[in-house]
Amino acid sequence: MLFNSFEFLIFLPIVFSLYWFVFKKLNIQNILILVASYVFYGWWDWRFLSLIFLSTVVDYIVGIQLNKFTNQKKRQYILYVSIFFNLGLLAFFKYFNFFIDNWVTVWDTLGVTMHRSSLNIILPVGISFYTFQTLSYSIDIYRRKLQPTRDFIAFASFVSFFPQLVAGPIERASNLLPQFYKKRQFSYDIAVSGMKLILWGLFKKVVIADNCAIYVNDIFDNYQHEYGLTLIIGAIFFAFQIYGDFSGYSDIAIGTARLFGFDLMRNFNYPYFSRDIAEFWRRWHISLSTWFRDYLYIPLGGSRGKRENQIRNVFIIFLVSGFWHGANWTFIAWGGLNALYFLPLLLTNKNRNHIDVVAKDRFLPSFKTTVQILSTFTLTTFAWIFFRSKSISEALHYICNIFISEDFIPKIIAQKQLFPLLLFFILVEYFSRHDDVIIILKNRYRYLFYFLLSFMIIYYAASSGKTSFIYFQF
Secondary structure, X not given: OOOOOHHHHHHHHHHHHHHHHHOOOHHHHHHHHHHHHHHHHHHHHHXXXXXXXXXXXXXXXXXXXXXXXXXXXXXXXXXXXXXXXXHHHHHHHHHHHHHHHHHHHHHHHOOOOOOOOOOOOOOOOOHHHHHHHHHHHHHHHHOOOOOOOOOHHHHHXXXXXXXXXXXXXXXXXXXXXHHHOOOOOOOHHHHHHHHXXXXXXXXXXXXXXXHHHHHXXXXXXXXXXXXXXXXXXXXXXXXXXXHHHHHHHHHHHHHHHHHOOOOOOOOOOOHHHOOOHHHHHHHOOHHHHHHHHHHHHXXXXXXXXXXXXXXXXXXXXXXXXXXXXXXXXXXXXXXXXXXXXXXXXXXXXXXXXOOOOOOOOOOOOOHHHHHHHHHHHHHHHHHHHHHHOOOHHHHHHHHHHHOOOOOOHHHHHXXXXXXXXXXXXXXXXXXXXXXXXXXXXXXXXXXXXXXXXHHHHHHHHHHHOOOOOHHHHO
């Protein structure tokens, strides 16, 4: 079920009404959330509900067993069950054909002909998210940072919580799971802040991302015949498309959770105002970045130890992050590029130079800060070309064509209607950068602002229809 669909428009009020006005007991509310979450996910394909249920059962049992034993060897073997099961699901559904194809390609280059066979595997929506969520639960219990739960309904609801089930944020059990044990009280102010986030998230998705997608798809699908500034515009539009699409989903997820009395972690913090790549990765897809930091980067040694180990760890974390996004060498190239961007900052100890919000005590950023922001955005947009392309060769061809000068004025004219929307979007984000909740207008004109957003959402939704979110494919 899509957040921007008519079905969800009916689904959400029904669940909300039952949750607050009919089923007021905590355990019944948790059951309602579990049932609603399975309906929400099963709307796409009910067959894959078995995978979520199986992953839930495995990690629920693993958590209890980890707490029973003190022998470290036995605890390691129990943890391996969770690791191999969850990563095994990912390996089969997401990477099986990738590994087979590349295995055959390697033998082909050696002159050995092998029969190429692949399976028609459907990638379950959200599998990369909920497997990481349950896996972190088991790891935290193994590290004795968390006590296992014996409340299966609460745990199953945590794993399948519908607002963030299919595209995050990837929640830690230490944050979300305890919220299923506590009686929730309806708060008007929190619900209003949730509605604001939902409204802004829909604007990002329907008005910004989906409009950018029209031109992005046209330019990337016909990159062989496009040149110069047209291709640059295509890459910039994709940068805004993926940000509007993914952060829009996160805003809707966080806002929806607030309607039910839950607090999810922030997943985006105005990343395109970053002054270097290190800051960008502290602000982009925060739940995944911190997951890899805590469960991979730090255990590898992080930024401690010898320089060669630091370099190794940086490349591992970015390459694995790229591979997490999909079974294609383009994602690995995207991750490798970001590692190259990040490395000089780490080696010169400048990777934490920019912690505070941009232009913290200024109305506008300084010239130096503006240059830093534009430079970081340029590097990020260049890397996005690999992320969006279907193959490495396509990405390289796209980049080469940027440097070929042709008459591209008609393309600019065709796309001029999108520039005012992007300018409006950038200005709202910039002047909201100090706050956790976007749309901070508190004066009497705020309702006019909300009406304007609602009108644009309805107008563009009617013209483009419902479209899936980009990160559903991951």
